[in-house]
Amino acid sequence: MAETIEETYEHEVRRKIVRTVKIQETSSNTTKTTMTTPAKLYGKDLSAYEEIDVEDLLAKLSPEEINILAKEVDPDDSFLPPSQRCSYDCDKESTGPLNRKQLIEHINKQAIETPDVPEAKPYVAGVVRGKKWIPPDPPKKEQDVDEQITIDLGEEYESALEDASQEEIIDLAAILGFHSMMNQDQYHASLLNKGQPVGVGWDGITKASKQKIYPQDPPNDTDPDDTLKQVKEDSSKLIDLNWNNIKNISEEKFDSLFDALANNSHLEILSLTNVGLTDKQAYKLADALEKNNTLKVVNVETNFISPSGIVRLVKSLLKTKTVEEFRATNQRSQVLGNKIEMEITSLVEQNPTLLRLGLHLEFNDARHRIAAHLQRNIDTIRKDLALRLQFRFFNHRKTPLIK
Structure with a gap:
C-alpha cells in the first residue's frame, strides 16, 4: 500500500512538472517571436529543445531529484490545482479531524510556557537607549510666514473694520470660513474660550439682527x-x-x-x-x-x-x-x-x-x-x-x- 502511494505521488509530481515545462515553452516561443534576437538556453536556441520528450527526461530522474524539481515549480501556475501549488510537504500522519478549540488551547499553552528571549541589555527605568531624535530645522518658507502682508481693502472696508468690535470680527471670520485657517493651538484655544468673555465664542448664542419694519402698501383707492x-x-x-x-x-x-x-x-x-x-x-x-x-x-x-x-x-x-x-x-x-x-x-x-x-x-x-x-x-x-x-x-x- 505504501508503494502505491509513493507511485501515485511521483506520478502527480511528474504531471505537474510536465505542465509547467509546457507553459514555459509556450511563453518562451511567444517571447521569441517578439524579440529582436533569439533566446538561448545553455548556449542553444529554444527551438533545439522542441523535439525533446519531457517524459523521457523525467523517467531518468530519481524520486529525490523529482522532489527537488517539484519545489522549484512556479506556485502561481493557474493550470495547477491549489492543492499542488504549495511546496510544503508534511510527512506526519493525520491524528484525526480538526478540533479548533483544542488547537487554540494548545497554541495558548505553548505561548505561555515558552520563555522570553533575554535582552542583551537589562531595562533600567529613566535611561534613554539609542540616539535621541532631534527634529530637523523648519524650511525657510515656513519661517517667512510670520511676515506681515499688507492688503489694500479700500477706504470703505477699512473704516468698517476699524470700528468693528472683536465679537463682530469673530462672527465675520466664521461667516467667511476663516476658521478653517486656524492651527491646532488656535482651534483648541477657541474651544476653551481663552481670553473671551462669557457668552462669546463657540459657547455663545448667535444673535440675529433686528428685522426691518417696512410700511405696508397702501390700499387700492380706485373707485x-x-x-x-x-x-x-x-x-x-x-x-x-x-x-x-x-x-x-x-x-x-x-x-x-x-x-x-x-x-x-x-x-x-x-x-x-x-x-x-x-x-x-x-x-x-x-x-x-x-x-x-x-x-x-x-x-x-x-x-x-x-x-x-x-x-x-x-x-x-x-x-x-x-x-x-x-x-x-x-x-x-x-x-x-x-x-x-x-x-x-x-x-x-x-x-x-x-x-x-x-x-x-x-x-x-x-x-x-x-x-x-x-x-x-x-x-x-x-x-x-x-x-x-x-x-x-x-x-x-x-x-x-x-x-
Missing part, C-alpha cells in the same frame, strides 16, 4: 363705480384699469365691466388680481376678450379660476390677437396637469402676438415650447420694427437727383 362708468362711456382718459386687491366686488359689477369691455376702444391694461374671480366671471371675460381690439395686458392672478377656465381665457386671445401679455398664476388649482398644459401650449403656439405669459407650468416640454414660441414672436416684432425704421429713414433722405 370701482367711477372706473366702471368710464369704461361704459369709452373714455379716452382711462387706459389702465386697476382693481387689484379690492374686496367685495359684486358679480353685477363684474358682469357690467365685461359687457362694457366688448365695446371699449381705449382701455389697454386690465388688472384684476386678488378680486375673487371664479369660472363664471372668467368665461364672461373670455367672451369680452374675443370682441375687444385694444387690450394689450390682462392680469387675473391670485383668483379662483380652474384649469379649464384658464384654457378658455388663453383660447379667447386667438380671436382678436391683440393681447401681448397674459398672467394667470396662483389660482385655485396649483397644478394644471399634463393634458391642460399641452392644450395651453398648442394654443400659445397658434398666437403670433403674445409676448409674455405668466403661468406656472410643471412639465419641461410645455415650458420649452412656449418659451421658444414667445421668443420667435419677439424676434418677429423686432424685425418688423427695424424694417419700418429703415424704410422711414430712406424715405426721409430721398431727394431727386435732377431738379
